[in-house]
């Protein structure tokens with residue numbers, strides 16, 4: 315199998331399973347001949363795989379996947395704490411992550427699976443038979459990679475990018491320590507939830523003894539009619555007014571780090587994640603007209619108040635016959651809009667989350683406040699610089715947004731996602747070359 319890997323014919327998880335099943339039916343086990351069979355099957359399946367190539371997101375290239383990639387249906391985001399004191403361990407981990415990510419995004423197992431049944435196995439097997447499902451893996455570096463508890467553990471302290479600030483404490487923050495921060499982040503997105511979790515889990519396994527998961531969050535979206543802007547759990551279309559990932563100029567201006575550097579961050583981006591619990595029980599009791607005032611958009615059409623179509627521009631200057639703004643002063647879209655924030659814009663890539671129920675609200679006083687569902691929005695946004703992106707926008711919003719009555723930010727983090735990876739390189743290599 316590993317030979318075929320070098321030849322670029324390594325079986326995908328699908329062809330491997332088909333071959334194994336065929337041999338089992340013929341009364342054989344997946345022994346050495348099974349592996350040979352899998353390779354033959356891989357050749358036969360190559361045409362089929364090529365046909366399905368549009369379901370594979372490119373791994374190597376200028377940018378990491380999962381940022382300007384059209385949003386997949388499922389996400390698994392994990393933050394890890396580094397336990398090792400050795401720089402070499404960290405480098406080896408990033409090398410192993412790179413190799414495994416290249417395989418998995420191509421629909422393969424994390425590493426070639428062998429015939430030794432006495433070892434735990436290089437892949438947990440739960441994605442065997444599943445396609446690549448547009449899997450992307452996006453790795454980020456938290457502040458703790460550079461300096462933690464006053465210690466420069468890996469000789470990287472001087473290389474912490476100025477944009478990788480400590481997020482300020484925002485009005486209303488109820489961040490729970492065990493859901494916040496981390497030295498490394500992994501965002502695994504795919505059109506299949508089993509594929510995204512599988513991928514993050516293989517990377518976590520490769521980290522045993524070097525780093526451990528600190529927190530993780532699943533998320534999902536569903537597109538109305540298969541293609542429309544998804545609705546969040548509050549029933550509103552979410553993602554309408556977002557820079558277009560198909561517009562390289564917008565991405566270069568707003569999302570990708572440029573000359574301002576550091577060099578290893580060039581063509582990378584900064585991710586802010588926030589776990590935002592929504593008091594759905596309260597929201598569900600609100601009149602629709604009030605809900606629309608809260609967002610500044612119509613619920614069913616998604617149009618801005620005063621407009622007709624979902625993609626009509628916001629008219630922030632329009633007043634009604636009483637002289638009141640059509641889009642209220644404290645409506646979410648007014649406060650979030652670039653015009654209110656000196657032009658600041660971010661690329662949102664948020665997912666709904668649904669973690670069952672939790673009767674304790676992360677609010678003061680911390681007891682039941684008629685809240686049941688632990689559900690809401692796992693807000694993820696990418697930007698060239700968080701100081702002129704998320705922080706700039708949210709500082710004001712966190713004080714005045716009507717939506718804040720229903721939302722509690724209870725976790726998340728800020729991570730620097732290095733630029734893309736060229737074949738032969740590992741994730742973030744240029745940071746280690748420089749330091």
Ligand code: HEM
Pocket residue numbers: 546548550551552553554555556588590592609611628646647648650651652660662690691693704707708711721
């Ligand atoms: C539970 C929390 C949140 C929910 C349910 C939510 C929902 C929405 C909805 C429904 C829209 C209008 C449709 C659209 O353009 O996508 C919107 C717009 C927007 N939201 Fe949020 N949002 C949340 C939190 C945040 C946060 C924390 C930020 C941080 C900066 C943010 C930034 C934006 C921006 C920039 C826009 C576009 C505004 C425009 O230019 O029209 N949102 N959000």
